[in-house]
Amino acid sequence: MRRSGFWHSKIRSTAMLAIVAAVGALACSPPVPAAADPGAGEAAGTAGTHERVRAGAWGGEHIRLDVGASGATLEFDCAFGRIDEPLITDSDGNFRARGVVMFEAGGPVQPGQPPPQPQAAIYQGWTDGLELRLTVTIVAKADWQLGTFTLGFGRRAVLEKCL
Numbered sequence: 001m002r003r004s005g006f007w008h009s010k011i012r013s014t015a016m017l018a019i020v021a022a023v024g025a026l027a028c029s030p031p032v033p034a035a036a037d038p039g040a041g042e043a044a045g046t047a048g049t050h051e052r053v054r055a056g057a058w059g060g061e062h063i064r065l066d067v068g069a070s071g072a073t074l075e076f077d078c079a080f081g082r083i084d085e086p087l088i089t090d091s092d093g094n095f096r097a098r099g100v101v102m103f104e105a106g107g108p109v110q111p112g113q114p115p116p117q118p119q120a121a122i123y124q125g126w127t128d129g130l131e132l133r134l135t136v137t138i139v140a141k142a143d144w145q146l147g148t149f150t151l152g153f154g155r156r157a158v159l160e161k162c163l
């Protein structure tokens with residue numbers, strides 16, 4: 001009886017070690033590419049691996065970007081924005097998404113003051129997972145760019161709010 005208990009314990013320990021090793025291997029494996037429109041990459045000349053922009057807080061001079069699974073929110077010095085689609089990169093880390101920007105007025109909001117009107121925008125950039133470069137273009141004024149920004153993952157945004 002004692003002998004079978006020893007072997008039972010040995011088998012159980014070996015099985016637990018195998019499970020721990022498998023979980024560790026999965027945790028250290030590269031991220032699984034996000035699903036994307038199968039034809040989108042080929043049309044834009046970006047066929048290859050598609051991954052989501054790293055979710056979380058990104059910060060830089062004059063900008064804060066919070067990326068989630070279904071899009072992102074942005075805060076600028078005197079504006080804020082929203083992207084309502086996942087940020088998907090091509091195999092080189094480039095991405096492009098449509099969204100909106102709302103410009104803020106300086107000072108406190110006055111009674112009866114209408115809310116900021118959304119302006120259609122293109123958010124285009126590149127990331128390597130730690131750094132992100134982003135250019136924001138207002139669609140109604142195709143040659144007018146709100147700016148080009150450099151952000152870092154987990155970096156604090158430095159904003160100069162309108163007064």
